[in-house]
Amino acid sequence: MKLKGWKELTPGAVVTEPGSSKKFKTGSWRAFKPKWIEENCIQCLFCWIYCPDMAVKVKDGKRGEFDYDYCKGCGICALECPGKKGNKAIVMEEEGK
Amino acid sequence: MSTPLSIKELSKKEERFTAGHRMCAGCGAPTVVKMVLMATEYPVIAANATGCLEVSTCIQQFTSWNIPWIHNAFENAAATLSGVETMYRSLKKQGKIDKEIKFIAFGGDGGTYDIGFQSLSGAMERGHDMLYICYDNGAYMNTGIQRSSATPLGADTTTCPVGSANPGKVQERKDLTRIMAAHGIPYVAQASPSNWSDLMKKVKKAHEIKGPKFMNIIAPCNRGWRSKTDDAITLSRIAVNTCYWPLFEIEDGVTRVTYKPKEKKPLVDFLKPQGRFKHLFAPENEWLLNKAQEVVDKNWERLLREEEFTAPRSE
Ligand code: SF4
Ligand code: SF4
Numbered sequence: 380m381k382l383k384g385w386k387e388l389t390p391g392a393v394v395t396e397p398g399s400s401k402k403f404k405t406g407s408w409r410a411f412k413p414k415w416i417e418e419n420c421i422q423c424l425f426c427w428i429y430c431p432d433m434a435v436k437v438k439d440g441k442r443g444e445f446d447y448d449y450c451k452g453c454g455i456c457a458l459e460c461p462g463k464k465g466n467k468a469i470v471m472e473e474e475g476k
Numbered sequence: 477m478s479t480p481l482s483i484k485e486l487s488k489k490e491e492r493f494t495a496g497h498r499m500c501a502g503c504g505a506p507t508v509v510k511m512v513l514m515a516t517e518y519p520v521i522a523a524n525a526t527g528c529l530e531v532s533t534c535i536q537q538f539t540s541w542n543i544p545w546i547h548n549a550f551e552n553a554a555a556t557l558s559g560v561e562t563m564y565r566s567l568k569k570q571g572k573i574d575k576e577i578k579f580i581a582f583g584g585d586g587g588t589y590d591i592g593f594q595s596l597s598g599a600m601e602r603g604h605d606m607l608y609i610c611y612d613n614g615a616y617m618n619t620g621i622q623r624s625s626a627t628p629l630g631a632d633t634t635t636c637p638v639g640s641a642n643p644g645k646v647q648e649r650k651d652l653t654r655i656m657a658a659h660g661i662p663y664v665a666q667a668s669p670s671n672w673s674d675l676m677k678k679v680k681k682a683h684e685i686k687g688p689k690f691m692n693i694i695a696p697c698n699r700g701w702r703s704k705t706d707d708a709i710t711l712s713r714i715a716v717n718t719c720y721w722p723l724f725e726i727e728d729g730v731t732r733v734t735y736k737p738k739e740k741k742p743l744v745d746f747l748k749p750q751g752r753f754k755h756l757f758a759p760e761n762e763w764l765l766n767k768a769q770e771v772v773d774k775n776w777e778r779l780l781r782e783e784e785f786t787a788p789r790s791e
Binding site: 382383388392394396397398399400401402403404405408409423424425427428429430431432433434437439440446448449451452453454455457458459471 | 483484485486487488491493494495496497498499500501502503504505506507510511533534535536537538539540541542543669672704705706707708709710
């Protein structure tokens, strides 16, 4: 990813492309990685609604995989996940292990 | 013109606040913003006071806002948005625009309770048709955890540091939600991201009311609160269940508590997991711990009395 030089910037540094921060991948910040265990998932989507980094993918109202390009590994989804019969559908694992 | 507040339906909407922002891992504020923007179908124009949210979501050529957004300075988010809203009304009158647009200002507690207070108060008094959202994390977190007037009693910050001469912040927090209600504006509410449906209902309702609206939303900050990265939502839930952060709304002078915990939890449940209150558990600070509980009890009881007192009388 190349940053713009000062000559290419708009006057007043106005950003003309909405949602352009998606080009900045924050996944590299992660020290812990959430793992989704599908068989324990009850599709409540709490992980999706509480994630501060929009890193839980949902398609047609169904829980999909994590978006590791942006997930910062905070663990909120894992803590809030009710899981099935007390078995969490999200567990945190140390990165690089 | 509205998606029901079902989590499945909400998940199908286009994101108005996108990934790639640089708020800390586990910050409560982005979740608050995403919920607020998700709660409505109307086109929205937002303004932002200087603060964590502003500096981390709009860095050089990157913005996380998928809607028009403006930042001006620390003290004037409300004044800036007043100007935008006034221009919109003028363009509408001239027939140059016919869309129904909603206006939202976002500020942290520093930019709202303290530095931006005069411009907020002015915008509300002038009656601009806008919603002001304060995400309250209880200190100037962006610049290194300095106390603000939203910092709770007893908290350790870098400008009221705990030591032999000082037990943390010795003043109570300013009750901004009530101060905004005292402006006599049509809608004021307090919300928490843990209770997402309550939060979004309030935002939705606010947009249907003409005139100035104010919402105060708790937004845990694990760096400043010295807590864990995964507990922003849990802590905001405990804040509600201890009645430290009651959920209520004041609509046209009528106070309604929108959530009453089945069992009011002791305040220590909220204080214990946070390093900024660690010293309160030392024997010499017991008086302060007790005082913090007394303040919460006093405010909660007053709120319940206020609800009773302002309730519309049934014939
Ligand atoms: S670990 Fe945090 S950032 Fe990653 S998906 Fe879970 S809630 Fe989102
Ligand atoms: S919070 Fe857990 S159970 Fe609910 S959708 Fe996410 S992974 Fe599935």
